[in-house]
Amino acid sequence: MIEISGMDNREAETCAEALGIQPYRARQVRQWIFKRLAHSFDEMTSLPKDLRARLAGECRLSSLEAVDLQVSEDSTRKYLFRLDDGFFIESVLIPERDHWTLCISSQAGCAMGCRFCLTARQGFRRNLSPAEIVDQVLEVKRAMDEPDELTNLVLMGMGEPLANYENVKKAVGILTADDGLNLSQRKVTLSTCGLVPVMRRLGREIIVNLAVSLNAADPETRDFLMPVNRRYPLPELLAACREFPLPNRRMITFEYILIEGVNDSDRDAERLTTLLRGIRAKINLIPLNPHPGSPFKPPEMERILRFQEILIQRHYTAIIRKSKGQDILAACGQLSGRQNEDEPRSAWNPAGMKGSEPSA
Structure with missing residues (x-):
């Protein structure tokens, strides 16, 4: 077809x-x-x-089969889609003050093996096609009462977008084209764990916001949390960030998942301020979102605030990001792409949902 x-x-x-x-x-x-x-x-x-x-x-009209919709207490919506070959992917619609942000997947599963991420536990299945990436946005917009309120898009779902670069590049082109979905390039963000050679291509070929999943300020800790650091170590990653072309007033967002006893000390914060020196950087501090079977837990709020304080004292923009949809495993690092028969589910018909508010 x-x-x-x-x-x-x-x-x-x-x-x-x-x-x-x-x-x-x-x-x-x-x-x-x-x-x-x-x-x-x-x-x-x-x-x-x-x-x-x-x-x-x-x-x-769609390469995806809508299988499940879960709605969080905070109105976050997690969509489960089945692909033609039986694999599953998830997309998350996040409520903001005056708009919605959609987090989409670029792969079924993920090969990066980050220790704190639930998607990593299922391993890599395959890359998504351009249509499978675009159709996540189309399916969600079709189900919305006010589809124009979906203005922001983040490629932060299942998979590493830069490991599927050509298909992601094509999909982003369709999503931002005047004769496509016409999303603003300023409101599309791509998150990477740090595939340095492809980051350089990205900077030359696509205009999007860049987010880097950093999560540690020293090589040993990052090696432990993120195996990609052994292939593209911190000095190479930070050099690529310094070279990344940034339009006026834009910054690179560094995502830092705070894990108790692993990367949340004062010394970690001080190392981070040194590491990012000279980069137009914004830091998103994300308390770990635990999932079943994870050996990690988030720090206490006092420790999180202290970490933020050190960054602010060094004149960094540091935001504690409240993860939404935790009760439905829709928060950062929690997407699994698998049906859990024990979870309550809502039948989801994209053509017939307008005006209805399904329960989680």
Whole structure:
């Protein structure tokens, strides 16, 4: 089946010509998908009926099967999607004060092996296609009462985005294109654990906000928490950050998951201020989100505040990020991509959810 959502305008027109369809029809179809969020080809009333029937037989509007929706007490929504080959991925819709942020996945599973991350426990399954990345956004927007309120996008879900660089690059292009979903490049953030060569490509080829999952300020601790540090050690990573092109007033966000007794001491904070010297940096302090089977736990709030204080005293912007959706394992580091038959679930029909508020 042809996946139109994973094509840019030129590819869609070329595909239409190969099928003997006038290219302008491809533009019409893409408008129905990206601007009107059509659920079916039958809705595309500007197309002849026989063409709609043909498209329904040869193309599909989504590469994902919506399986489950869980809603947190704080209104965070975690979506479970099944892929064609039976693997699962998760996306998380996060409420903000005046908009929504969607956290999407770039891979099924993850090969990076970070010790604090639940996704790492299932290992790597495969890369997602451009359509599977884009369709997460489309499926969620189709289910929203006010889809225009989804303004921010973060590639911080399952997987390492830079390990699937070409497909992520293409998907981001479709999501930010005028004739695609037209999301602002200023509101798209990509998070990486530090694949240095690809970070350099990213800086040259895509305009997005960069977030770096750092989590330690010394090599030994980062080696322990994040195996990627043995391949691309801290000096290489920080050099790539210093070279990363930043538009005016933008900063690199460094994500620092605080783990009791591992990386939360005063000395760790002081090392961090030295490590980031000379980089336009913002630091997100994230108390560890524990999950079943994890040997780690978050520090007490007093310790977290002390860590933040040291950073602020050294003139860094340091924000304690409150993780949302913890009660449904939707917070940072908690996505598993697996169905848990013991968890309460809501049937989810993207076409029929508007106006309803499912319970977790």
